[in-house]
Amino acid sequence: MCYADDARPPAPPVQGPVGEHGDLVLESADGTRFGAFHAHPQAPSNRAMVILPDVRGLHGFYQDLALRWAEAGLHAVAIDYFGRTAGIGDRGEEFPFREHIDKIDFVKVGQDASAAIAWVREHTEATSVFTVGFCFGGAMSWRQAASGDDLAGSIGFYGVPSRVSDVVEDIAAPLLVLAAGQDFTPVAEVEGFADRVRRNGVEVAVHVYPDAPHSFFDKTFAEHRDACADAWHQQLAFVDRHAV
Template sequence: MCHSTDSRPPAPPNPGEVAEHGRLELTAADGNRFAAHHAVPATPNGRSVVILPDIRGLHPYYEDLTQRFAEAGFHAVALDYFGRTAGIGARDDSFDWQAHIGQVTPDQVRTDVAAAVDWLREHGAGAVFTVGFCFGGSQSWRLSASDLDLAGVIGFYGKPELVDDVVDDFGKPLLLLIAGADVATPQAEFRQLADRLSAAGKDFAMHVYDGAPHSFFDRSFGDWRDACADAWRRILDFTGHHA
């Protein structure tokens, strides 16, 4: 399960200032109106991220995470999955995500991400990447096979079974950040995915954090500071290389 016990996400190395941040309402091509949160860096690095949350949608943790990415120089937008079924509302710990997550489809995620990418483009965003967590990690990886104008896709502890049907169509660089003690997915499944990507000649990098639990970056980063610092470094290196 993905539950955040820390009040803020782990800080990036050498954090800078955030110029502005706040809530947005975006409209997708199918007419879906959904909530998002954005943050603008005071010192841009020429890169942007669309953040795909875990099963809770636009939980306050992910609003804070946009600011962490802005501190690292990224223009960041985090989106909510539940506009179609729950409207625009708070996604705090009282929100019943279980009643809605099963109704979210990959096509809907792609359509909403497209709206977030368009918004970033309108605001001079530069190279755009997706970064996802848990459910959002799988959805981020899937977007490697999409027609969206993305420079790369990043996912923390997604599920390989949720991308099996699109692996052969992957066309954008991938970064897979894996919890070595993930109880949600056997490590053998990640190894099989890596073998399949390698055999197909896909552009990817995968790193396994030995002993780290599922959701180490957003649930218990206080206990996994070294892993989180390394994950930040890999994100910065990956996005810098592919921007």
């Protein structure tokens, strides 16, 4: 498991007022309805972030993260993974996510993310859309760079490269890889994945936090405050470099 119910994302370095936000129901290419949460900055913005959660799906951490991205000036949509197997509902700690995550089809996750990308383009003025994911969602975010969605870039925390190996040749959007040195995925494996993508002419930025554990991007981890601040800096700089 990645984030528990008491985990919360750290605040971005620049915080503006948040406008409209709340629950959302989206429809995937196969007709599946699934839950999502959207948040928007009060000020106009041509940038958007689609958030791919950890294995628990859309729980409080990711609703808060959508609000944090809106504070940072981006439209944000966080999606759930379990519309096909669990319907639309709460994904708190009582939700038996392990019964459902094993039924996940990576292609279907990509279709759900594509639906969120299409929604944010239709309902906002966004011309540059990015994805960010954590743990399971980190790999799903990198996979989305191969989706043909014309993304401006894809960011992944704690992703497992083997979950992306079948689409490496199709990755077209720039990647930002944020890795924890004390994670269960060896840093060498992450760097090898980045090199494979670079060989296809795609930009990949890798930032490793040597002393940080899995799930370090959490404001309740006071000892990792500096890593959290730098991770925000890396994400916002990546967005600035690739937004159009």
